[in-house]
Amino acid sequence: MADHPPGVEAWKEHTTAFDRVQSVATTVSNPRPVSYIADEAHVAENTARNHLERLVSLNVLLKTEHDDGALYSPDPLHTRIQTLRDLLEEHDRDGLIDLKAEVQSKIEEWETDYNADSPDELRAQATETDTASQTRDIRKTASDWELALYRLSVLEDAIENYATYSTDFRASTSR
Amino acid sequence: MTDSYNPSEASHRALRAIQQELERHPVVTTVQGFPDGEFTELRANLAPERWGTDRENATLTVHWFARETPDAHPEFAFHYSDEETDFGWHHHDQEHVDGWGHFQERTGDAGDAHEPHTFHAQSPPQLTWEVMSLLSSTPISE
Numbered sequence: 001m002a003d004h005p006p007g008v009e010a011w012k013e014h015t016t017a018f019d020r021v022q023s024v025a026t027t028v029s030n031p032r033p034v035s036y037i038a039d040e041a042h043v044a045e046n047t048a049r050n051h052l053e054r055l056v057s058l059n060v061l062l063k064t065e066h067d068d069g070a071l072y073s074p075d076p077l078h079t080r081i082q083t084l085r086d087l088l089e090e091h092d093r094d095g096l097i098d099l100k101a102e103v104q105s106k107i108e109e110w111e112t113d114y115n116a117d118s119p120d121e122l123r124a125q126a127t128e129t130d131t132a133s134q135t136r137d138i139r140k141t142a143s144d145w146e147l148a149l150y151r152l153s154v155l156e157d158a159i160e161n162y163a164t165y166s167t168d169f170r171a172s173t174s175r
Numbered sequence: 176m177t178d179s180y181n182p183s184e185a186s187h188r189a190l191r192a193i194q195q196e197l198e199r200h201p202v203v204t205t206v207q208g209f210p211d212g213e214f215t216e217l218r219a220n221l222a223p224e225r226w227g228t229d230r231e232n233a234t235l236t237v238h239w240f241a242r243e244t245p246d247a248h249p250e251f252a253f254h255y256s257d258e259e260t261d262f263g264w265h266h267h268d269q270e271h272v273d274g275w276g277h278f279q280e281r282t283g284d285a286g287d288a289h290e291p292h293t294f295h296a297q298s299p300p301q302l303t304w305e306v307m308s309l310l311s312s313t314p315i316s317e
Contacts, residue, residue, distance in 0.1 A: 005295030006312075007304030014199050023300035027192045029185055029245035040298045076179065079188045102212040132270040139268075143186070143240040143250070148213040150183035155212075 008042055017043040021051040025061055026079075031071035083154045084165065093162045100155045103148050110145050114138070119145040185241035189249070189299040190217055193237055196303040201225060202311070203235075223257070226311050230257040235310070239299060248275065251299075253306040255313075262313070264292055264306050 011020065020041035028037070038048035052072050055061040062075050091099060116122040119142040126138040158165060190208065197206040197219045204222050208214035221233040233255070240250040254263030262280035269277065271289035278292045296302040 005301075005305060007296070007306070007308035008301065010200075010308060011196075011301060011304035014201065015196075019199075020300065023192050023196060024298045027189050027299045029180070029241060029249075040301065042301075074188060076181065076184050079184060079191065082191065083187070099212045102210070106210075106213055132268075136267065136269065139250075140238075140240075143182075144213065144215040146183035147186055147215045147240075150181075150187055151212065151214050 004042075012042060017041070017047050018051050018054075021048050022055060022060065025052060025055060025072050026074045028073060031062075031064055031073040033069055033071055037072060080154060080157075083151075084158055087155065087158045088162075088165055093159065093166075096155060096159050096162065100152065100159060103152045103155065107145065107148055107152070110141060114141070119143070119149070180245045182241040182243060185245070186239055186249075187214065189239040189241065189251075190214070190237070192299050193217060193239065193303050196300045197235070197237075197307075200304070200307050202307065221255075230259065233257040236263075237303075250275075251302070253303075255310055264294070264309060266294065 015023075021037060021043060024041040025032075025037050034045055034049045034052060037052065038045040041048060043051075052061060052063075056063045056072070059075055060078050061072050064071050064073070087096060087099075110122070111117060114122050114125065116125065122138060122145065123142040126135045126142070129135045129138060194206050194208065194217050197203045197217065202221050202223065202225050204220045206217055206219035209216050209218045215238070217235075217237040219235040219237070221235055223230045223233045234257070236252075236254045236256070238250075238252045238254075242249060248266070250267040252263055252265040252267065254265070255261070260280075262278065264276075264278055266275050266277075268275060269289070271277065271279075271287075272291045274291055274293075276292045276294050278290045279287045282288045294302060294305065296305045
């Protein structure tokens with residue numbers, strides 16, 4: 001117990017093994033085996049395997065079979081649907097359109113301020129700065145810009161399919 | 176997944192997982208993506224009195240940026256501030272100390288002080304609890 005890194009005891013106290021397996025498995029950057037996810041989630045390997053299989057059946061994770069065993073990774077579609085659901089829960093159609101306009105304004109501001117048409121184009125400018133601080137600012141803005149583009153794509157999806165999604169959403173919340 | 180790797184989707188996923196972990200932490204009162212539209216960071220309101228520390232406007236701001244390739248170390252920052260103090264644990268390129276991991280604290284007009292810091296955790300959820308543990312043992316009441 002004393003060997004646990006800081007925070008692990010509190011994490012275990014306030015979450016279930018399933019919570020931790022889900023959290024870890026949905027944030028891996030590369031497909032990972034059970035052993036890796038079990039270590040990171042501080043659960044036994046058999047426990048992790050059972051929870052991972054359940055998460056696969058719930059379409060939260062993707063499973064790929066390899067010669068040396070199964071690998072698990074997050075299903076990008078699940079993340080997108082969760083984000084869509086949050087947006088529909090918090091905003092009506094007009095609210096979503098306002099939000100889209102806000103994100104577009106921010107992106108237009110970056111395009112003007114940095115004279116760049118994309119995050120990649122902006123990131124390329126990081127090689128031409130005079131100070132480390134300017135380089136860091138540019139890299140951060142490029143990353144913010146990428147995140148904003150992701151959100152914009154989900155917002156556009158929510159607005160375009162609002163009638164369908166909101167009907168489905170109301171049906172699911174009224175049960 | 177490598178073929179379909181998308182850094183912004185990976186960053187968003189990490190931020191959502193961190194949000195969920197912060198919602199589970201007993202000192203966090205609210206946490207939400209900010210700004211509402213772009214969702215480029217998380218802002219959590221804290222109740223440090225639950226640690227026995229009386230501070231107004233205690234907040235934790237979290238940034239997380241997955242890099243261009245899935246194997247590259249992410250850039251992130253967990254930054255605390257209240258009416259009197261401003262500090263945080265960051266992981267990104269900088270010129271002040273060796274390595275990416277560092278603790279930085281605002282020291283009045285003198286700017287920020289930096290110290291190297293090594294994170295134990297790798298995953299966003301465990302890192303969240305690691306930082307909250309570090310925060311609970313930081314003398315913010317002094």
